[in-house]
Amino acid sequence: MKKLVVYLMAMPDTPKLVQAAVDAGADIVELGFPFSDPLADGPVIRRAGERALAAGMRTKRCLEVLAETRARVSVPLIVMTYSSIFDAYGWERLETDARSAGATSFIVVDLPADVRPELRRVQLVAPTSTDARLKLAAGSTDGWLYLVTVTGTTGARTELAPTLAPLAERTRAVTDVPLYAGFGISTPEHARAAAELVDGIAVGSRAVEAAEDGPAELARFVGSLRSALDAVAVA
Amino acid sequence: MSQTFGVYGGRYVPETLIPALDELESAWASLRDDDSFRAELHHLLTTYAGRPTPLTRVERFAPDQRMYLKREDLMHTGAHKINNAVGQAVIAQRLGKKRIIAETGAGQHGVATATVCARFGLECIVYMGSEDMRRQAPNVERMGLLGAEVRPVEFGTRTLKEATSEAIRDWIANVDTTYYLIGSCVGPAPYPEIVRELQRVIGHEAREQILQVEGRLPETVVACVGGGSNAIGMFYDFVPDEDVRLIGVEAAGAASLGTGRPGVLHGARSSLLADEDGQIMDAHSISAGLDYPGVGPEHAYLRDTGRAEYVPCTDDEALAAFHRLCETEGIVPALESSHALARALDCGDELVVVCLSGRGDKDLAEVLNYKPGSQVEPGLGVST
Ligand SMILES: Cc1ncc(COP(=O)(O)O)c(C=O)c1O
Numbered sequence: 063m064k065k066l067v068v069y070l071m072a073m074p075d076t077p078k079l080v081q082a083a084v085d086a087g088a089d090i091v092e093l094g095f096p097f098s099d100p101l102a103d104g105p106v107i108r109r110a111g112e113r114a115l116a117a118g119m120r121t122k123r124c125l126e127v128l129a130e131t132r133a134r135v136s137v138p139l140i141v142m143t144y145s146s147i148f149d150a151y152g153w154e155r156l157e158t159d160a161r162s163a164g165a166t167s168f169i170v171v172d173l174p175a176d177v178r179p180e181l182r183r184v185q186l187v188a189p190t191s192t193d194a195r196l197k198l199a200a201g202s203t204d205g206w207l208y209l210v211t212v213t214g215t216t217g218a219r220t221e222l223a224p225t226l227a228p229l230a231e232r233t234r235a236v237t238d239v240p241l242y243a244g245f246g247i248s249t250p251e252h253a254r255a256a257a258e259l260v261d262g263i264a265v266g267s268r269a270v271e272a273a274e275d276g277p278a279e280l281a282r283f284v285g286s287l288r289s290a291l292d293a294v295a296v297a
Numbered sequence: 298m299s300q301t302f303g304v305y306g307g308r309y310v311p312e313t314l315i316p317a318l319d320e321l322e323s324a325w326a327s328l329r330d331d332d333s334f335r336a337e338l339h340h341l342l343t344t345y346a347g348r349p350t351p352l353t354r355v356e357r358f359a360p361d362q363r364m365y366l367k368r369e370d371l372m373h374t375g376a377h378k379i380n381n382a383v384g385q386a387v388i389a390q391r392l393g394k395k396r397i398i399a400e401t402g403a404g405q406h407g408v409a410t411a412t413v414c415a416r417f418g419l420e421c422i423v424y425m426g427s428e429d430m431r432r433q434a435p436n437v438e439r440m441g442l443l444g445a446e447v448r449p450v451e452f453g454t455r456t457l458k459e460a461t462s463e464a465i466r467d468w469i470a471n472v473d474t475t476y477y478l479i480g481s482c483v484g485p486a487p488y489p490e491i492v493r494e495l496q497r498v499i500g501h502e503a504r505e506q507i508l509q510v511e512g513r514l515p516e517t518v519v520a521c522v523g524g525g526s527n528a529i530g531m532f533y534d535f536v537p538d539e540d541v542r543l544i545g546v547e548a549a550g551a552a553s554l555g556t557g558r559p560g561v562l563h564g565a566r567s568s569l570l571a572d573e574d575g576q577i578m579d580a581h582s583i584s585a586g587l588d589y590p591g592v593g594p595e596h597a598y599l600r601d602t603g604r605a606e607y608v609p610c611t612d613d614e615a616l617a618a619f620h621r622l623c624e625t626e627g628i629v630p631a632l633e634s635s636h637a638l639a640r641a642l643d644c645g646d647e648l649v650v651v652c653l654s655g656r657g658d659k660d661l662a663e664v665l666n667y668k669p670g671s672q673v674e675p676g677l678g679v680s681t
Contacts, residue, residue: 098576099458099562101465102311108452120574145309146561150575172309172561188313190472195315213313214470 064291065089065206065262066253067242068269068284069142071096071110072119077130082277083269084135087288092169092264093131095124095143102171104217106267121151125163132164138205140184142169148181157181167204175199189213189225193232200237209233209243209260218248218267222255230259250290257294263287300486303601305594308485310465310564317472322487324392329494334387341383345416346373348380348498352506352650357625359642359649363511366628366653367503369527374409376631376655377499377527378480382409384495386417389476396420396475400464402429402457402523403586403633404436405655406480411445421445424463428455429585432663454579457523457589461563481524482593485564489593496530503650504534517542517644520652521637522554522607523586525593527654532605543605545596546640548615550581553592554600554607562590568597583612583663584632586655610636613669618642619657631655632663 068083069092070076080091096111096119103111119127124141131139141160148156148170157168168183175185175198185199188210200207211226212219223246233241243256244264256263265287272283301307308318328334342348350368358364369377389397397419401407407423414421423440427449430437440447453459461483468477477484482492500518507515518535520528522545535541547555553568560569562577570578570590582588599605615632618639622630630638634654641651657664 098453099462101462101563102469104466112453115576120576144561145566146571146575146577148575149559149561149566150571150573171311172564174308174310174312174315177307177309186312188311190313190316192316195312199312210311210313212470213472215466 064257064294065240065242066284066287066291067092067244067262067264069094069264069266070273071107071114071270072124072127073114073117074127076127077134079273079277079280080131081134082281083284084137086281086284088137088284089262090138090140091135092140092142093128095121095141095147097144097147100144102215104215104267106218106270107216110270121147121156125159128160128165129163138166139164140167140169141165142171145170145172153178153181169208175202184208186210187229187233189229193236196233197236200233200239203239206240206242206262207233207237208264209241210245211243211256212246214245216245216266219246222247222252226256227259250286253287253290254294257291263291302489302595302598304559305567305597306486306489306565308564309561309566310485311469313469314472314485318485318487320392324388325487325491328388328391334391337387338384341387342380342498346379346383347371349502352503352510355622355626358622362646363648364641365507365650367499367531367650369499369652369654370628370630370634370656374405374412375658376405376409377496377530378406378409379412380498380530381480381492381495381526382406382413382478385476385478385491386413386419388491389419389478390417392476394474394476396422396471397478398422398424398464398467398475399478399480400424400457400460401480402460402588403584403631404429404433404440404659405586407445407447408436408439408443410478410480411440411443414445415443422467423447424450424460424467426450426455426457426460429457429460433585433659434662436659456585458577458580465563481526482529482595483524483563483565483591489565489595492526493529493533493595496526497533499527499530499652500532500534503531507650511648513648514538514541515648515650516646517544517649519544519546519637519641519644519649521546521587521633521654522592522596523589523633524591525596527652529593529595531652532599536604542646543599544640544644545605545607546610546636547607548580548582548584548587548636549609549611551587551589552607552609553590554596555609565594567591567594568600583667584615584636584660586631586633587636608640610639614639616664616667616669619664628653629657631657632660
């Protein structure tokens with residue numbers, strides 16, 4: 063079965079949104095800890111981060127939301143954030159505290175694979191990654207490798223990026239770890255097309271938008287992705 | 298080549314950019330000592346950009362000192378920024394990139410970049426916060442005349458911090474075709490080193506010039522610090538001269554070194570205005586070029602090692618120095634440089650060289666509208 067990863071920004075009401083997403087078929091949830099200057103994010107997630115900070119979602123509060131979420135769901139929860147958040151809290155301390163609050167792993171968007179290898183995390187690779195860097199990232203990643211489909215920031219796109227297929231092929235040639243694709247995947251059609259190429263997909267900006275309309279809308283959207291993935295024959 | 302300065306610097310960027318930074322780093326490693334690159338740069342700096350710049354004694358401005366100004370205000374486009382823009386444009390050409398992007402605060406780096414792009418026939422896109430477009434309107438017009446596209450950044454602080462973030466986002470999306478011509482000694486490695494090396498000519502000339510006129514090294518060298526490029530360029534050749542005091546002057550409301558803490562912004566670890574959670578705070582300065590919550594990582598290193606000291610200057614103090622230089626010397630300084638002038642006057646030393654990083658034409662409207670004491674305190678830069 064193809065895996066479905068859903069990203070949500072940590073907010074006070076996120077635990078029940080995560081529950082809705084999981085009930086609707088999400089296999090893994092990425093929980094965003096907001097940062098004031100999110101370089102890798104397009105407007106939707108940037109604005110969600112601004113709202114989260116305005117709502118007081120500082121690191122301690124994010125950890126509480128993580129723990130509340132863990133109390134409701136048993137799927138892997140991945141903290142997704144930026145280096146500045148780790149640097150301020152303390153790299154080891156945040157890893158420890160997040161794991162005891164229920165985090166399964168981490169994604170640090172602006173931390174290249176060769177920096178701080180001691181932090182076990184899901185590594186990202188991009189269409190611009192050289193084969194040497196694909197190997198490096200695959201060799202140190204935690205469970206699965208995140209394929210950034212586009213040369214660009216997060217945000218919904220009208221079509222699945224043509225750069226995913228060659229990236230998936232090059233990555234497959236150097237590793238056996240599961241490959242999940244994200245950035246720009248925003249519709250069931252994208253999900254289906256991407257799932258033909260990789261083992262799972264991650265949806266961020268569109269999920270954040272759906273979540274703004276409440277758990278029911280999020281569940282409907284996640285359900286539509288789930289059905290699209292389940293329609294893909296597993297070779 | 299080292300990517301760090303002590304515990305600062307490094308590369309904190311999305312993976313998408315790493316191959317481009319590797320490419321830049323290896324290009325730079327071969328260019329920096331390459332004779333044809335050096336010759337091309339020297340030719341452009343001397344026949345186009347206006348090097349060398351004079352050293353001017355300012356007796357009426359500083360009657361109790363022997364104060365000299367290193368006149369970067371006389372450079373083409375009116376500030377030291379052109380030293381860096383010319384050099385990076387040559388690098389971009391050697392890399393075969395035809396699309397150039399830049400961020401700008403005061404507009405000086407944007408104008409310098411637009412200028413070299415016109416000169417080399419390169420496409421130029423400049424990101425600028427809408428608040429800075431308002432207060433540096435003449436520079437926005439100039440960039441347009443030079444054929445650059447200025448893209449307003451309408452969110453967050455609407456100043457240099459957000460303009461830089463948007464430029465980096467553009468770079469992430471267009472990295473195959475685009476060269477990011479960064480405007481100060483900030484950003485991921487190798488940028489801080491490249492910008493320092495391109496600005497180093499300031500201090501190199503100033504050191505020779507002061508030895509020639511005074512027969513000795515100055516007691517003190519002073520420069521303003523926004524991202525830190527004119528200051529690092531001014532300081533660098535004096536660093537081995539251990540008896541020379543190096544003073545960097547920050548805007549009081551943007552004192553990333555004076556009141557900051559370690560953090561990560563725009564691809565590097567440095568000293569930043571950030572809260573205890575690592576969220577970046579707003580800077581506040583009347584001078585758009587200093588209105589930035591970060592600073593080049595090498596300055597954080599020079600501060601920690603004690604080699605340089607960093608002191609604050611308020612808007613009011615900078616304004617007073619601005620007027621004083623206009624009235625006593627017939628030189629209209631940039632508001633950024635006026636911060637250095639203010640602290641040079643009261644540094645307590647006799648023989649002082651100040652980097653006059655730019656001229657103040659761009660600042661006239663801001664100066665004429667200024668109400669004394671209107672400075673705001675730094676706060677958390679999260680708006681919705
Ligand atoms: C005249 C002038 N001086 C100083 C600065 C600050 O930049 P830096 O600290 O990189 O020299 C600027 C930036 O726009 C400027 O225009």
